[in-house]
Amino acid sequence: MRRFAPLLLTATLVPGVLGDPDVTRLKLRAQVTVSTGHVTLGDVLSFADGGADLAEKLGDEPALVQPLAAGKSFVTHEQILRRLEELGVNLARVLVSGASVCEVTFQKSAPPPPSAADMPADAPLRETGTKPAGARTLADVLRDHVNAEIRALGGTAELQFERAGQEFLQLTTPPWEFIVTSSGAEKLGLREFRVVIRREGQVQRTAEVSAHVRIARQVVVARRPLSIGNSVRADDVGLESRVFDDTGKLGLAEIERVIGQQVKRFVPAGELVQPDTLKAIDLVQRSRPVTVLGAGGPVEVRLSGVALDSGTYGDSVRVRLGESPRGQQLLRGVVTAVGTVRIAEGTP
Numbered sequence: 001m002r003r004f005a006p007l008l009l010t011a012t013l014v015p016g017v018l019g020d021p022d023v024t025r026l027k028l029r030a031q032v033t034v035s036t037g038h039v040t041l042g043d044v045l046s047f048a049d050g051g052a053d054l055a056e057k058l059g060d061e062p063a064l065v066q067p068l069a070a071g072k073s074f075v076t077h078e079q080i081l082r083r084l085e086e087l088g089v090n091l092a093r094v095l096v097s098g099a100s101v102c103e104v105t106f107q108k109s110a111p112p113p114p115s116a117a118d119m120p121a122d123a124p125l126r127e128t129g130t131k132p133a134g135a136r137t138l139a140d141v142l143r144d145h146v147n148a149e150i151r152a153l154g155g156t157a158e159l160q161f162e163r164a165g166q167e168f169l170q171l172t173t174p175p176w177e178f179i180v181t182s183s184g185a186e187k188l189g190l191r192e193f194r195v196v197i198r199r200e201g202q203v204q205r206t207a208e209v210s211a212h213v214r215i216a217r218q219v220v221v222a223r224r225p226l227s228i229g230n231s232v233r234a235d236d237v238g239l240e241s242r243v244f245d246d247t248g249k250l251g252l253a254e255i256e257r258v259i260g261q262q263v264k265r266f267v268p269a270g271e272l273v274q275p276d277t278l279k280a281i282d283l284v285q286r287s288r289p290v291t292v293l294g295a296g297g298p299v300e301v302r303l304s305g306v307a308l309d310s311g312t313y314g315d316s317v318r319v320r321l322g323e324s325p326r327g328q329q330l331l332r333g334v335v336t337a338v339g340t341v342r343i344a345e346g347t348p
Contacts, residue, residue, distance in 0.1 A: 024054060027098035028077055031208065032164055033105045038062045042163040044075050044102045046190065046210060059163065061087055075102045135172040142193060145180045146213055150187050154253050155217025158243065165209030168197065175199055188213050188245050216243045219251035219272055220258055226267040231281070232258045237273060257313045260338040280312040283338045292319055292333065293342040311335045
């Protein structure tokens with residue numbers, strides 16, 4: 001069994017949260033299911049908030065020295081602290097939260113039964129026969145679930161699954177059916193999903209699956225240094241694909257939002273252009289000519305008009321079309337770029 005010096009572990013901890021950059025947070029799960037006689041720290045603990053280094057070093061270490069008997073057993077918070085201390089972890093640098101007791105179900109591997117109707121409630125779930133054409137795994141279903149949740153953020157989800165629930169990820173639909181639910185307002189970072197697994201209309205298992213969720217999306221970056229006081233030009237910025245695990249740091253996805261804005265904080269080349277680095281400047285000036293775009297469709301209509309209001313990106317302004325009194329038309333649209341207003345569909 002591996003042993004790690006306290007000094008080494010303390011030095012390699014990743015900064016935690018809650019105001020103390022030297023504390024790493026771990027979470028004891030309430031329930032887990034294992035298929036071997038030994039339950040590991042990676043089975044019962046969630047290595048969240050900077051615990052990746054500890055997960056790599058200690059994830060395969062037994063949570064208990066004694067092997068488990070078939071059936072149910074329990075691992076307490078105190079046992080985990082004692083075990084971490086035995087392995088050389090400096091407990092002054094680690095906070096273990098979550099459940100006070102983790103219920104561990106030990107299930108021996110067994111051949112799959114011929115049908116779901118004959119399957120015991122505590123039998124392990126396994127695939128049978130050849131995977132049907134077009135079948136999707138539970139991992140695929142979870143990715144689709146997260147992508148639907150983050151659609152408004154304008155990117156694609158990347159999921160890195162934790163050890164808990166791994167045995168279910170390769171089950172496919174059909175023949176299995178999955179009902180996925182999740183809670184919490186935060187859509188990125190470490191998340192837990194509750195999966196009800198059914199077959200032939202019968203519930204076979206309820207599983208907890210954890211995953212680190214990130215999003216890959218196109219964002220605005222500086223192609224050259226942006227100096228304070230200058231206005232952003234079209235060739236100053238561009239779009240690049242970046243990966244994020246925090247919705248508060250996603251940056252901007254539309255180049256039109258930054259063109260013409262004034263720089264209020266220096267942005268080095270290659271860095272994201274965040275909203276707080278720019279000062280909003282009116283992109284449309286009252287009584288000045290503007291380009292008026294139609295409300296969409298297969299053919300884009302572009303007309304010349306005059307702005308009756310000033311506004312920055314996203315503002316609603318009035319515009320006048322036509323020069324002669326009889327031919328004039330007043331419309332309302334949204335500022336989308338320098339000197340450009342798009343008329344909303346259905347706007348009179």
